[in-house]
Amino acid sequence: MARRTQGTGVWFVDEVPATPGTFELVEVDCPLNFKPGTDSKDRIETTCLKQEENKTYLDGGGLKDPGQSTFDVNADPQKPSHVRLYNLSLSGKAVQWIVGWAGKTKGSVKNIVPTIDAQTGEVTLPTTRSWNKFEGYVDTFPMDVDANTVVKSTVTIQRNTSVEWIPETATP
Secondary structure, X not given: OOOOOOOOEEEEEEEOOOOOOOEEEEXXXXXXXXXXXXXXXXXXXXXXXXXXXXXXXXXXXXXXXXOEEEEEEEOOOOOHHHHHHHHHHHHOOEEEEEXXXXXXXXXXXXXXXXXXXXXXXXXXXXXXXXXXXXXXXXXXXXXXXXXXXXXXXXXXXXXXXXXXXXXXXXXX
């Protein structure tokens, strides 16, 4: 059965600005979408000189090149998570990102959220919800201003890791 998208949540782990060394989980206020992006593998060529038609490559490829994830927000300076995203774009600091999938039924996972150890920054994900997790830095937080609309930003995250999919293993 397909999974609905309404009810999806996006969080990132960041240091508390007033108390460096203490971590908190910041929920992105009202993301409009989320696109995890794709990774590509380098090709390792193994073509012999006598080959005249096609190149050959090592099975399985080489190292993965993590891609970029993006999501849109209606940028609002009154939303602390939007200001934090902008500040992350200035600092270039890599953080952990977590996407909590919507539940099988409306509202079934709204209270199932990650928890964090404030001293270590380690996140615990409940097994009653499906998750995506990765590390990356905010590459851009552009503020697009067009006529007859609201200020929008397509937040681009340059991932340092692949996107891990953690399927739910228990029923909420």
